[in-house]
Amino acid sequence: MMMTLYNNPSRNQWASLAKRPELELEYLGSTVKNILARVKKSGDQALKDFAGQYDKVLLENLQVSEKEFQNAITSLDPKLKVTIQMAFQNIYKFHYAQQTPFLEVETMPGVVCQRKAVAIEKVGIYIPGGSAPLFSTVLMLGVPAKIAGCREIILCTPPSGNGEINPAILFTANLVGITKIFKVGGAQAIAAMTYGTDSIPSVNKIFGPGNQYVTKAKQLVAMEGMAIDMPAGPSEVLIFADDQADPDFISADLLSQAEHGEDSQVVLVTTSTSLPEKVNKAIELQLAQLPRKVIAEHSLRNSRCLVFGSVNESFEFINEYAPEHLIINCAEADSKVDKVINAGSIFLGALTPEAAGDYASGTNHTLPTNGFAKAYSGVSLSSFQKFITVQEMSKEGLMRLGPVVETMAEAENLIGHKNAISIRLKKIHPDSE
């Protein structure tokens, strides 16, 4: 039995069962602060020094050249290209449909209020390097940035030891329309996008996942006023399943999350007393085949299986947990969606694994972890927009609304506010006093 089993845990245990392993980032503070300070002070030179130190590469230029783009496009496996294009289409379609229409309301005669979406001017996307080249994240962040119409979209990602960027990342960036890519990884990339260097422009908002250094750096620059996509934590899935669910599917879904990293959380919530044992057997069989077996085993040790007496109680716990990914694999899965208050993204039915949304269904895979789904949403088109309100009063509007504002301002002891109305009323109707 790899997952710890809890049978009908009492409600006073729920909070601790919904708790994630604590992110220990404090000890990184001084290291990351030093990196930020060095980039702020020495710009490109600091970035090149860090590339030598961390990426073991001597970089002449930080920016990916046109030739490197062309090489990537030529060299990438044609099957993968077609595949990325299909995912692109789905993600584009779903995010394009998220546009907020221009709003205009005449709240009272002569008082018109509007609200409009405006793209954030400059955004930065961070894509981690390492064993998994996350070109899917290039789609998830690049596509809505392009649809929003951000004027400047830059991307930072660490180079490999030979100074190159994975061709799938370059192909995807080019497909999306991102042409400014910089070979910078880690906390130094966050610093560069915050302060700007000769090569790398500063941006208004930073998006993207990363290791602990990147997470800590985003936290620190957020304290300095930089906007970031959302607070980060390890990825997680919670599966709700009943007796009818196929244990092989559940096991595969749990493992697909467990392989992400040793700190990933996977949780199974079920009303079935027989399912947990079947799932554990399936996990044993499937785990043996998995290349990232060691990682998955480690994260399974932190993970939980909870058996509840009813569907309603199960969903009460699920809302307390507020999972990043929620798979609902049970009879009449559709009918359960309205029970969900807190989740990042929901995967419905036996045939919709989380992997579908991770890559290509069309939804965004940048989602709130660590219970943040209680107050935060995943990345969407509006993450790359601001909404500006506009109001305009006609003479009629001023005459109707003016006295309301005068009375309220006076009651709040803000006579200057009142005067801004009175002086106008007096001028349009000099005899009104």
Next chain:
Amino acid sequence: MMMTLYNNPSRNQWASLAKRPELELEYLGSTVKNILARVKKSGDQALKDFAGQYDKVLLENLQVSEKEFQNAITSLDPKLKVTIQMAFQNIYKFHYAQQTPFLEVETMPGVVCQRKAVAIEKVGIYIPGGSAPLFSTVLMLGVPAKIAGCREIILCTPPSGNGEINPAILFTANLVGITKIFKVGGAQAIAAMTYGTDSIPSVNKIFGPGNQYVTKAKQLVAMEGMAIDMPAGPSEVLIFADDQADPDFISADLLSQAEHGEDSQVVLVTTSTSLPEKVNKAIELQLAQLPRKVIAEHSLRNSRCLVFGSVNESFEFINEYAPEHLIINCAEADSKVDKVINAGSIFLGALTPEAAGDYASGTNHTLPTNGFAKAYSGVSLSSFQKFITVQEMSKEGLMRLGPVVETMAEAENLIGHKNAISIRLKKIHPDSE
């Protein structure tokens, strides 16, 4: 001349001209941390102790009673009641119209993606006390919370020396439908809403303005994972005006912002070389009459008047400044709106002072200050919602999308992700391998 005049400042001066006075909050750190820790540890008792210490009042109950509500409703000036109701109507209308419709897109045959708004379950609103009883902020935060359908909406505000809450605040809360009001102010209120006490439930997101202690407390609890409305800074207005603008109106608008607090910023940007002198004269006359004259004088000293050679250059600077409030008081004001990329809320034409939006036009007055309008929006209905995505694949969808996901997962070296698809494809088509 009270505002400092800059004639055609060169572009390399812009960044410093767009800079706000630094908020010095660091020195508050240990005081506020102590307050947070005491409330976390001792709950209601700590809150009562702080009420004695800071509000000079001995409180038996922290929660406002039904009787206190009734007294407030009975005692409040009927004219003010009607006025607040009119503002309520406008704010309700404009925020109700902000609802995001349920979205469903079939991204490819058999792959359905949805996005739906769900209210944040529990929200907390902070309303400062002091000289100006900000019942208008009760409307601005309470109305969208109610429209969103938040299940629990609580409000904290400091009591006066006799242990009472301003009746206008209670009347407005009751009008909005907020019934849980607590007599707690300052950093201790933020602590109570974060950690919960016997009397005060913890919430998922905290909204509302406040003094430096409140701001620092919100910063600190945000670091611990609490969601907050937005980073705070002193209020500010930037007015764009041309030769045709009435100096009396401009002066009144500048003063209405300047009276907020000594750290308020007011900026006049104009293409007219004669206007600044006229505005300064008008300010002198109007200032003399203002009850909050001393505050306004102080904040005018930090303030600037910039003259630019063209409308376009003016708006380039305005976008660099990213004002919380932007008044466009010039000929054909409408035609200038599209030049604005960065602003919280825009007030169009000669007859639309900021005061209209502060109270009653219908737009929200909780807006991004300190240049945050480059990446943040003001409070809106969606500030009280999360957006959850849902996806469901049919057999056809799985067969179409499955191979796409398999290829991408393999290219990212995530075989567990691939398996979650493969195992399903194999079971629905056992012969496909």
